[in-house]
Amino acid sequence: SQQGEEDPQALSIQEGENATMNCSYKTSINNLQWYRQNSGRGLVHLILIRSNEREKHSGRLRVTLDTSKKSSSLLITASRAADTASYFCATAARDDKIIFGKGTRLHILP
Amino acid sequence: EAGVTQFPSHSVIEKGQTVTLRCDPISGHDNLYWYRRVMGKEIKFLLHFVKESKQDESGMPNNRFLAERTGGTYSTLKVQPAELEDSGVYFCASSHGGLAGYYEQYFGPGTRLTVT
Numbered sequence: 001s002q003q004g005e006e007d008p009q010a011l012s013i014q015e016g017e018n019a020t021m022n023c024s025y026k027t028s029i030n031n032l033q034w035y036r037q038n039s040g041r042g043l044v045h046l047i048l049i050r051s052n053e054r055e056k057h058s059g060r061l062r063v064t065l066d067t068s069k070k071s072s073s074l075l076i077t078a079s080r081a082a083d084t085a086s087y088f089c090a091t092a093a094r095d096d097k098i099i100f101g102k103g104t105r106l107h108i109l110p
Numbered sequence: 111e112a113g114v115t116q117f118p119s120h121s122v123i124e125k126g127q128t129v130t131l132r133c134d135p136i137s138g139h140d141n142l143y144w145y146r147r148v149m150g151k152e153i154k155f156l157l158h159f160v161k162e163s164k165q166d167e168s169g170m171p172n173n174r175f176l177a178e179r180t181g182g183t184y185s186t187l188k189v190q191p192a193e194l195e196d197s198g199v200y201f202c203a204s205s206h207g208g209l210a211g212y213y214e215q216y217f218g219p220g221t222r223l224t225v226t
């Protein structure tokens with residue numbers, strides 16, 4: 001069964017604005033991870049947040065996790081053209097298997 | 111530290127032929143995973159090795175797919191015979207051993223497989 005599900009499916013914002021993407025999941029997890037995929041390239045790991053953490057920062061990225069609502073958000077502040085990519089949330093449960101959502105396509109407008 | 115590498119980066123084969131994909135994990139990583147993204151769909155888990163043993167192969171689509179990890183180092187994924195629906199991007203990932211779901215998985219760049 002599908003686990004992570006990102007929202008929105010696509011997002012276009014002006015350069016310099018903040019971008020927020022959300023992810024909802026269905027079952028208990030050990031951690032939740034966000035990945036980025038630039039067109040035609042591999043997956044780049046952005047940030048991992050464990051089930052006992054509520055918020056994590058990495059540079060211009062801020063991730064929150066609400067296990068009671070089974071949801072997470074990824075905030076990219078001061079967006080840049082290079083942030084244009086697809087963003088995926090992925091959940092890992094006890095069996096170590098990562099389950100990906102379908103992703104959010106983010107387009108940064110100049 | 112070298113990342114996860116995959117070979118080839120792109121493979122175009124005809125239906126019915128055989129293709130073997132290779133993944134070299136990060137040195138020292140016991141866990142190795144294969145994932146696949148078929149056009150327009152989400153990335154899906156195929157299988158998980160812990161060292162040379164298959165821990166979970168529940169995501170393997172059918173018996174045309176065979177994964178091996180001899181010696182617990184690199185892994186191969188063979189598709190024989192390939193079908194049109196096998197086209198997609200095959201990702202490999204590796205992580206440290208230990209508590210399940212605790213360590214991040216590092217992904218390779220993927221192999222784009224096109225079956226014509």
